[in-house]
Amino acid sequence: MTRRSAIHILMGLLVVTMVAFALFNAAQNFQSQGRSFGFDAFEQSAGFPISETLPLPGFEYTPESSYWAALAMGFLNTLKISLVSLVFALALGTGVGLARLSRFPEVRGSATAYVSLVRSVPLLLQLVLIYVLILQAFPVVASSFKWIHYAVDEDGISLYAAYLNNRGLFVAVPKIDWTLLWSGSLSVSWDAPLPTFGGRNLRGGLHLSPEYLALFLGLGIYSSSFIAEIVRGSLQAIDSGQREAARALGMTEFQTLRYVVFPQAWKIMVPPLTSQFLSLTKNSSLGVAVGYPELVSVGGTILNQTGKSFEVITIWMTVYLSLSLLISFLMNRKPRPRTGSPHAPQATAPTRLS
Amino acid sequence: MLKTAGRAPFFLQSLQKLLRLALACAALGLASFMLTAPSAHAASRSPTLKKILAEKKLKCGVAGNLAGFSYVDASGNYKGLDADYCFALGAALGVDVVFKPLNAKTRFPALQSGEVDVLIRNTTFTFSRDVTLGFDFVGINYYDGQGFMVPKASKVQTVKELEGASICVQTGTTTELNLNDAFSRKGIKFKSVVFETLEDATKAYEAGRCDAYTTDASGLAASRTALKKPSDHVILKEVISKEPLGPLVRHGDNEWGDVVRWVFFALITAEEKGITQANVAAQLQSSKDPEVARMLGKSGNLGEALGLSKDWAIKAIAKSGNAGEIFERNLGPKTPLALERGLNQLWTSGGLLYSPPFN
Numbered sequence: 001m002t003r004r005s006a007i008h009i010l011m012g013l014l015v016v017t018m019v020a021f022a023l024f025n026a027a028q029n030f031q032s033q034g035r036s037f038g039f040d041a042f043e044q045s046a047g048f049p050i051s052e053t054l055p056l057p058g059f060e061y062t063p064e065s066s067y068w069a070a071l072a073m074g075f076l077n078t079l080k081i082s083l084v085s086l087v088f089a090l091a092l093g094t095g096v097g098l099a100r101l102s103r104f105p106e107v108r109g110s111a112t113a114y115v116s117l118v119r120s121v122p123l124l125l126q127l128v129l130i131y132v133l134i135l136q137a138f139p140v141v142a143s144s145f146k147w148i149h150y151a152v153d154e155d156g157i158s159l160y161a162a163y164l165n166n167r168g169l170f171v172a173v174p175k176i177d178w179t180l181l182w183s184g185s186l187s188v189s190w191d192a193p194l195p196t197f198g199g200r201n202l203r204g205g206l207h208l209s210p211e212y213l214a215l216f217l218g219l220g221i222y223s224s225s226f227i228a229e230i231v232r233g234s235l236q237a238i239d240s241g242q243r244e245a246a247r248a249l250g251m252t253e254f255q256t257l258r259y260v261v262f263p264q265a266w267k268i269m270v271p272p273l274t275s276q277f278l279s280l281t282k283n284s285s286l287g288v289a290v291g292y293p294e295l296v297s298v299g300g301t302i303l304n305q306t307g308k309s310f311e312v313i314t315i316w317m318t319v320y321l322s323l324s325l326l327i328s329f330l331m332n333r334k335p336r337p338r339t340g341s342p343h344a345p346q347a348t349a350p351t352r353l354s
Numbered sequence: 355m356l357k358t359a360g361r362a363p364f365f366l367q368s369l370q371k372l373l374r375l376a377l378a379c380a381a382l383g384l385a386s387f388m389l390t391a392p393s394a395h396a397a398s399r400s401p402t403l404k405k406i407l408a409e410k411k412l413k414c415g416v417a418g419n420l421a422g423f424s425y426v427d428a429s430g431n432y433k434g435l436d437a438d439y440c441f442a443l444g445a446a447l448g449v450d451v452v453f454k455p456l457n458a459k460t461r462f463p464a465l466q467s468g469e470v471d472v473l474i475r476n477t478t479f480t481f482s483r484d485v486t487l488g489f490d491f492v493g494i495n496y497y498d499g500q501g502f503m504v505p506k507a508s509k510v511q512t513v514k515e516l517e518g519a520s521i522c523v524q525t526g527t528t529t530e531l532n533l534n535d536a537f538s539r540k541g542i543k544f545k546s547v548v549f550e551t552l553e554d555a556t557k558a559y560e561a562g563r564c565d566a567y568t569t570d571a572s573g574l575a576a577s578r579t580a581l582k583k584p585s586d587h588v589i590l591k592e593v594i595s596k597e598p599l600g601p602l603v604r605h606g607d608n609e610w611g612d613v614v615r616w617v618f619f620a621l622i623t624a625e626e627k628g629i630t631q632a633n634v635a636a637q638l639q640s641s642k643d644p645e646v647a648r649m650l651g652k653s654g655n656l657g658e659a660l661g662l663s664k665d666w667a668i669k670a671i672a673k674s675g676n677a678g679e680i681f682e683r684n685l686g687p688k689t690p691l692a693l694e695r696g697l698n699q700l701w702t703s704g705g706l707l708y709s710p711p712f713n
Binding site for chain 1: 488
């Protein structure tokens with residue numbers, strides 16, 4: 001038995017022992033306090049509404065739905081915000097990263113200032129700040145920005161197809177009844193935002209809340225500063241000879257980046273980018289601070305109503321762990337061999353350190 | 355031992371060994387029993403109380419950031435209704451009080467795990483908390499109800515007018531459940547915006563994100579004092595739920611529950627009998643009421659029965675005053691909250707504060 005495998009076995013045993021001890025300890029405490037571990041309580045009806053739910057075909061969340069349904073809605077909200085912020089952060093981060101390598105000192109300087117500032121302030125503070133700014137920036141419902149006047153309701157209030165105010169962006173969307181499609185008829189009804197509460201609030205339509213917007217911007221901006229540094233670092237890590245050779249061949253700056261530098265830099269970028277994606281997904285759990293009903297927020301409500309803290313935390317950990325493993329798996333797959341483009345070099349799998 | 359010629363046969367030897375072993379065990383058992391026998395003075399059988407008296411510390415779980423109930427003042431001292439009850443309890447035990455600020459999510463696990471000995475954190479007494487979560491409520495120190503705060507400009511006066519409104523709530527409390535129960539019962543549609551902390555919820559309400567803010571009426575009064583223009587906001591008179599707030603302990607230590615319960619009742623009985631923080635020492639000497647004499651330790655052995663000293667009630671009342679004084683000091687007309695006593699006065703004045711007799 002080599003020393004290496006002996007160490008592996010020892011570490012494995014240590015981990016197993018610690019986990020077993022923790023579980024045993026927990027079981028003992030549960031027994032002494034007369035509590036039980038189980039997910040049966042989650043079948044009960046939730047009893048609380050969720051302010052934003054992803055419209056699923058065939059299912060609508062109501063306070064009568066079970067706790068499982070509430071958790072599912074929270075999870076979908078987490079996915080929704082993570083994906084969208086991720087795309088935004090990647091786009092913005094790449095842009096800022098490239099800006100840091102610009103020839104113009106003003107562009108370089110502002111990008112550097114952006115990165116230094118955003119990286120240094122804790123995310124929670126940035127989220128709360130952005131949320132408060134959004135609430136201040138937009139008008140109240142009564143004086144919201146309105147577009148496309150289409151009717152006047154019975155109280156004499158004009159109805160519009162789109163509203164923008166400090167309760168969010170409301171847009172009328174068509175609702176197509178898919179089940180009637182096969183019979184040849186197309187029934188289109190409109191889900192439009194309608195004034196309620198005496199014209200001081202709106203209900204209906206596609207609603208982008210200020211919570212969603214704040215979280216989207218906050219997560220996106222915060223992660224973009226880190227992604228900018230990752231992109232910059234990876235681009236600079238490519239030997240300048242590559243760039244010089246490409247210029248010698250007559251490529252423009254853009255072509256150099258697109259066909260020579262970036263494909264090589266991508267290999268270097270993938271591991272730190274993966275960490276950033278994982279980080280962003282987990283940071284979405286701060287949504288509860290701005291009122292966005294993602295998984296941690298919904299789980300917290302359930303935890304308090306049922307008292308099943310152990311079970312809810314287990315669900316949180318399982319969900320975030322699975323999400324993180326999925327993201328790392330997708331990012332670290334061996335790339336397919338490229339065919340076609342003569343300029344693009346063959347992408348190779350990362351070398352293993354044996 | 356049996357005397358036989360030469361070596362005894364095998365089974366007899368085994369029997370002798372067995373007998374000797376049994377005798378040794380019996381002697382050991384008797385010795386250990388005598389060593390752990392209860393000592394001469396009556397000590398409580400409560401493990402929690404024993405630990406508190408040994409460590410000379412009472413760990414009290416409070417909110418820590420709720421005006422009027424438990425908060426830290428400018429000099430770093432804890433003040434508030436709940437804090438005063440903690441101080442009274444600590445004084446009755448003769449130990450120092452260590453406050454542990456807990457939020458709505460961590461309060462129950464902290465009590466369950468033993469991180470705090472008692473939770474006096476404006477917690478509503480409900481079935482699930484008493485039964486499912488494994489706690490015992492040992493009193494109600496504030497009878498409250500869930501209410502709504504709206505901007506005066508909205509001219510809303512009843513809950514029914516909140517149809518279609520957005521309402522800010524804090525997560526992790528009975529508030530969300532009550533809101534939904536009450537509104538679905540009345541058939542009112544609304545939107546709820548849920549925040550983690552009280553501060554975030556009030557900030558969003560102030561910024562106009564929602565049309566109303568809901569929590570216990572006492573919490574509304576506390577939050578209103580923190581707003582930029584308190585007079586621009588009005589608290590609706592209508593209350594949609596019962597929120598009996600009180601101290602709680604965990605299951606499994608009835609004697610400790612008795613201690614907390616009866617310290618609490620002592621403060622109510624003190625108000626009933628006219629004993630105040632100022633006159634408790636004088637009352638001990640001069641009072642002719644036999645119940646007062648028993649409670650203050652002049653006669654009987656109530657303190658000993660609880661596992662405390664004779665002057666447990668005197669120390670508690672001297673530290674925080676009686677129930678009425680505690681209310682006036684923290685929630686009375688001279689404070690920014692200025693809450694009416696309402697149900698929180700003695701039964702003799704039409705309220706619900708009622709103590710069983712000290713016999």
